Amino acid sequence: MSSKGKESANEIPYELPWVEKYRPKTLDEIVGNSETIERLKVIARDGNCPHIIISGLPGIGKTTSIHCLAHQLLGDAYKEGVLELNASDERGIDVVRNKIKAFAQKKVTLPPGRHKIVILDEADSMTAGAQQALRRTMEIYSNTTRFALACNMSNKIIEPIQSRCAILRYAKLRDQEILKRLLEICEMEKVQYNDDGLTALIFTSEGDMRQAINNLQSTQSGFGFVSGDNVFKVCDQPHPILVQAMLRSCLKGDVNSAMEKLTELWDQGYSAVDIVVTIFRVVKTFDELPEYTKLEYIKEIGFTHMRVLEGVVGHHIILRLILAFDRASQAFSMADQSNATPSATPSWAAGLPEPLSAPEGITAETLAEFIKTGSKTSGKDYVVVDVRRTDFENYAIPGAINLPAQSFYPTRTGVVSVLSNIPLVIFHCQSCGSLTSRGRTVAAYYQDVLNEKGITTSKALYLEGGIKGWIEKYKDDGSLAIKL
Ligand SMILES: Nc1ncnc2c1ncn2[C@@H]1O[C@H](COP(=O)(O)OP(=O)(O)O)[C@@H](O)[C@H]1O
Numbered sequence: 008m009s010s011k012g013k014e015s016a017n018e019i020p021y022e023l024p025w026v027e028k029y030r031p032k033t034l035d036e037i038v039g040n041s042e043t044i045e046r047l048k049v050i051a052r053d054g055n056c057p058h059i060i061i062s063g064l065p066g067i068g069k070t071t072s073i074h075c076l077a078h079q080l081l082g083d084a085y086k087e088g089v090l091e092l093n094a095s096d097e098r099g100i101d102v103v104r105n106k107i108k109a110f111a112q113k114k115v116t117l118p119p120g121r122h123k124i125v126i127l128d129e130a131d132s133m134t135a136g137a138q139q140a141l142r143r144t145m146e147i148y149s150n151t152t153r154f155a156l157a158c159n160m161s162n163k164i165i166e167p168i169q170s171r172c173a174i175l176r177y178a179k180l181r182d183q184e185i186l187k188r189l190l191e192i193c194e195m196e197k198v199q200y201n202d203d204g205l206t207a208l209i210f211t212s213e214g215d216m217r218q219a220i221n222n223l224q225s226t227q228s229g230f231g232f233v234s235g236d237n238v239f240k241v242c243d244q245p246h247p248i249l250v251q252a253m254l255r256s257c258l259k260g261d262v263n264s265a266m267e268k269l270t271e272l273w274d275q276g277y278s279a280v281d282i283v284v285t286i287f288r289v290v291k292t293f294d295e296l297p298e299y300t301k302l303e304y305i306k307e308i309g310f311t312h313m314r315v316l317e318g319v320v321g322h323h324i325i326l327r328l329i330l331a332f333d334r335a336s337q338a339f340s341m342a343d344q345s346n347a348t349p350s351a352t353p354s355w356a357a358g359l360p361e362p363l364s365a366p367e368g369i370t371a372e373t374l375a376e377f378i379k380t381g382s383k384t385s386g387k388d389y390v391v392v393d394v395r396r397t398d399f400e401n402y403a404i405p406g407a408i409n410l411p412a413q414s415f416y417p418t419r420t421g422v423v424s425v426l427s428n429i430p431l432v433i434f435h436c437q438s439c440g441s442l443t444s445r446g447r448t449v450a451a452y453y454q455d456v457l458n459e460k461g462i463t464t465s466k467a468l469y470l471e472g473g474i475k476g477w478i479e480k481y482k483d484d485g486s487l488a489i490k491l
Pocket residue numbers: 025026027029030031036037038039064065066067068069070071072157180188216217220
């Protein structure tokens with residue numbers, strides 16, 4: 008292939024894929040997941056290998072670990088003492104019965120205290136039937152043969168096999184870990200790169216070392232230089248720089264320019280999924296976004312992703328996302344002003360989840376009419392709940408009860424069980440202005456519980472204008488405002 012490849016590997020006429028060329032040979036060379044690898048090293052040293060399952064995402068060293076372990080356990084006897092069955096091999100019930108059984112019965116000379124090893128790579132692709140056939144075999148021959156399974160999801164392995172195995176879970180590799188390995192390979196292959204290029208490789212690989220190394224090699228052989236731009240061309244992914252620029256426009260409230268940038272990506276031919284996925288990855292690590300906005304954005308991205316996966320793939324779906332971002336940024340600045348604190352989550356709600364419902368308002372006039380005319384009875388047809396921070400301040404609405412917002416969330420199910428027969432539960436705080444005000448948030452928590460439990464006999468409302476608006480209108484009317 009390229010002249011470089013020939014230089015660095017004279018004896019081989021074609022360039023070996025680097026993932027294979029640099030596949031670790033011993034457990035020591037595997038990067039990341041150090042605690043788990045440490046356990047494997049102990050097994051490799053002491054010899055009594057249990058049946059094991061290694062599970063985790065693709066490209067993080069599962070297959071490699073099992074091979075290294077088997078090599079270190081068996082040494083020269085590896086060839087004779089290991090049976091490897093990959094996903095591409097036939098692994099139905101018969102194979103499990105015959106091939107594995109024949110191997111298990113075979114006499115092989117092994118180092119003392121060692122066992123034959125059956126490697127089942129990507130074991131989660133085996134049918135449940137084949138796995139069932141395996142469990143008995145595992146047991147019968149366990150004094151001579153041990154099983155090592157690799158899989159992406161350990162829950163795809165049937166329970167009885169799981170319970171016979173030590174399960175080792177591999178985590179996604181960290182950026183630093185991937186970087187370390189990439190630098191080593193760049194050094195050995197004399198790759199020309201800049202920092203942007205490495206950052207792009209890490210960004211596009213998402214913790215998958217195989218992908219990172221493959222992309223490194225593709226960029227090198229395609230362009231001869233690993234820069235950010237080249238990596239994104241090779242990976243055919245939207246460039247995060249453009250996505251970042253788009254987010255900056257969103258933050259500034261410049262919807263038009265955000266839409267232009269997105270349209271630019273769309274015109275480059277990326278699909279809605281490509282774009283949404285890249286937006287997600289960029290948002291996740293974008294420091295310029297305040298935490299609250301980031302969470303809102305991620306929520307919106309989630310919804311959009313879902314719609315895209317459901318088959319809505321037009322340009323409009325991502326443009327819609329920008330509008331949602333814009334709304335979220337605005338809600339942020341509103342919340343900011345009304346709380347007069349720099350943090351977006353009001354302090355009383357810190358650590359609490361965001362409610363799902365958005366209850367409607369009821370006007371002061373409507374509520375005043377209930378009270379004045381007696382058309383609805385407080386405590387039976389409706390109840391007013393004051394959720395201000397302290398006890399009632401200055402004035403209260405007749406019949407109101409007081410449940411401070413900060414203790415509402417943990418006690419919400421109890422509150423619902425008491426109030427669930429009251430058709431209208433009207434919450435208010437000082438002014439109930441923004442969505443994140445105490446009154447509206449607590450109303451939403453209440454409604455959430457109703458929805459969760461399927462209760463339809465009660466409904467949450469918030470009082471428009473809060474107690475502040477109420478006092479302005481009715482403070483001189485003793486039947487509507489109780490002076491405290
Ligand atoms: N933890 C790791 N340390 C070093 N190289 C790794 C690691 N994980 C993956 N690789 C590289 O990626 C290739 C594929 O790894 P493999 O073990 O087959 O991944 P999988 O977890 O999908 O079984 C290896 O040949 C190696 O080059």
